[in-house]
Amino acid sequence: MSQKSTNITFHGANVTQAEREEILGQRGAVIWLTGLSASGKSTIARRAEQLLLARGVTVYVLDGDNVRFGLNKDLGFSPADRTENIRRIGEVAKLFAEACTITLTAFISPYRADRDAARAIMPAGTFIECLVEASVEVCEQRDPKGLYKKARAGQIPEFTGISAPYEAPASPELVLETATLSIDEAAQAVVDHLVKHGFIKA
């Protein structure tokens, strides 16, 4: 990605998507990671971010750390607020992708309708739904934040996989089984997918 076009002539007052892609040498995409708590979404996203940055790719991860305490700090965990949480994340991811940034989102996003709504606002082919697959048993054994333990003790109501449903994607673009893949392998699979589909250069 070290080679960038220069001496561009713009043909209108607003930059077109094609002009932006040509100059920046990458096409925007949203890698929407979905899966249970402790399935590995954020870890894979952060590792993929490093692999992409090492290639000079502009990339950004949206996850609980930078969204829940900022943009969505007014939202709680009611069904309506959860849907609004995912809606805003989808809208922000869309803006990042429009800037040609490779955008990874790492949220449980358990409801199919919410994910489908995020897909629906994106240009065709630029929403890459990625199931980070691990059974409840595996995730519960990892339990890095002790959330499953609390959920089993009834201290967290409506915990996905325990007391609230997880609706797995019917036909995700990518499936990463974290019981068998290492974090590096999973992150590399994301990069490979982006190269294969022409979002970034080989």
Added chain:
Amino acid sequence: MSQKSTNITFHGANVTQAEREEILGQRGAVIWLTGLSASGKSTIARRAEQLLLARGVTVYVLDGDNVRFGLNKDLGFSPADRTENIRRIGEVAKLFAEACTITLTAFISPYRADRDAARAIMPAGTFIECLVEASVEVCEQRDPKGLYKKARAGQIPEFTGISAPYEAPASPELVLETATLSIDEAAQAVVDHLVKHGFIKA
């Protein structure tokens, strides 16, 4: 900006801001354009975007076109909704700047408190308040969308500069007087400011 660092070694699971800046060869900033309707905010932002892209800089403009019908489509024009509109824009701009993208926002944003709140969440020195200055008389003469005419006819309640206040910044980092500067000159002043303060390379 065609030269990018490679063979980076990351020192933690999460990319640091310094690592990201080094790799991408630019530092994130928010250029917050504020001013009356028809003062020239969007036009300057779109032209600055072209000048920056022509240098290979990753840049994005947030304005009514991509925010009001997406992320903020649930918001109206009540005082509370206007504040929430600007709050979300500030939060999104912060995320873009964290991705090292030069981020221009083009909203009237008439209230000082709202702009100060957007400044307060940004790392010191990365929020560049830019007053796009033009008198109500000048803006009303331009009136490209016929909004002043409608406001004078009482068809738009609480129209900034006519029936609602505009609170000019007390000490903006940049002032662009569009009665005297051309669009190109104003856009170039934005680029010059970014170079001078080390956000992008000369």
